[in-house]
Amino acid sequence: MNVLQQPGNVAAAAPAEGQTVLSVRHWDDRLFSFRVSRPAGFRFRSGEFVMIGLPDDSGKPILRAYSIASPFWDEELEFYSIKVPDGPLTSRLQKIVPGDRVIVRTKPTGTLVLDALLPGRTLWMVSTGTGVAPFASLMREPETYEKFQNVILTQTCRRNSELDYGADLHRRLLEDPLVGEEAAVKFRRYATTTREPSERMGRITDLIESGQVFADLGLPPLDPAEDRVMICGSMALNLDMKRLLEARGFTEGANSRPGEYVVERAFVD
Structure with a gap:
């Protein structure tokens, strides 16, 4: 459901280095999609989701569950998101541009497989x-x-x-x-x-x-x-x-x- 919305808690540990934003497309005033580089060695089944996010002002990661919108064989990872003006993550995520970094946890899971x-x-x-x-x-x-x-x-x-x-x-x-x-x-x-x-x-x-x-x-x-x-x-x-x-x-x-x-x-x- 993609957004992939937010099950609610900020996850604890996150990789020190994020993935590079490759492209962003805003579909309307509420929705956008973006593609990021794929972590080396990362494997998932089509239909699964991962935790992705950005650091807050203190540097602590804000992470939410996002379905991976690209198939398992794609060399990049695609995500699709709503824009929540006051959302802890999406208020920041909707402002990303190519070259920015996004945290991608590498433990996929989900039932839509x-x-x-x-x-x-x-x-x-x-x-x-x-x-x-x-x-x-x-x-x-x-x-x-x-x-x-x-x-x-x-x-x-x-x-x-x-x-x-x-x-x-x-x-x-x-x-x-x-x-x-x-x-x-x-x-x-x-x-x-x-x-x-x-x-x-x-x-x-x-x-x-x-x-x-x-x-x-x-x-x-x-x-x-x-x-x-x-x-x-x-x-x-x-x-x-x-x-x-x-x-x-x-x-x-x-x-x-x-x-x-x-x-x-x-x-x-």
């Missing part, structure tokens, strides 16, 4: 806001297309501008030399707004309940025998999706016990 799901036919990646970040990694993961025949990304935001990052991800995905050809056949993006008028409006949970999303995509309703679901968004979305899925017979998975759905609990946007 393919290993936590049982085999299935269709993968649903359900997000709100910056919760799209871990899916930005998974949609560029070759294994995603090896395991699933259909890959659906849903993103629900209040305003149209908040969907721009996801739209750009989709464009870049289709141009990707590694997975672009398969993604053109298997991947679909389903974006909705809840406040500003757009082509599709409504909360994704309501659209699932009404069956509209399935009619729009030409897919059958959610079935634990065929579908696998990943959830990353606001606490309200997470809880509503959990109830919706379990009422349909889905069981929650984990790294140690794969299931039909997984939800990221580390942070909410």
Whole structure:
């Protein structure tokens, strides 16, 4: 959920040396993404998150959990964040420019990984806001297309501008030399707004309940025998999706016990 928001406590020890900011893009007045150098020898699974941050005025690191928005094979690390004017970290992080340094802890973790799901036919990646970040990694993961025949990304935001990052991800995905050809056949993006008028409006949970999303995509309703679901968004979305899925017979998975759905609990946007 990416931001990757802030589970709440400043982590203790951090590397003495941060990673170099390579690029920054501000999508609107509330959202930005940035890329940093990758620590030497750093390994992670697509969909995982790490602690990143900046020092405060006293030099003490302020760290928060951020999903890695780049796939495991990328030579750089990408992150997607909201801007919180008074946020301990994001008030500082939104001001970074290329050449600055950002602390990146090298202990990735998280539940939004393919290993936590049982085999299935269709993968649903359900997000709100910056919760799209871990899916930005998974949609560029070759294994995603090896395991699933259909890959659906849903993103629900209040305003149209908040969907721009996801739209750009989709464009870049289709141009990707590694997975672009398969993604053109298997991947679909389903974006909705809840406040500003757009082509599709409504909360994704309501659209699932009404069956509209399935009619729009030409897919059958959610079935634990065929579908696998990943959830990353606001606490309200997470809880509503959990109830919706379990009422349909889905069981929650984990790294140690794969299931039909997984939800990221580390942070909410």
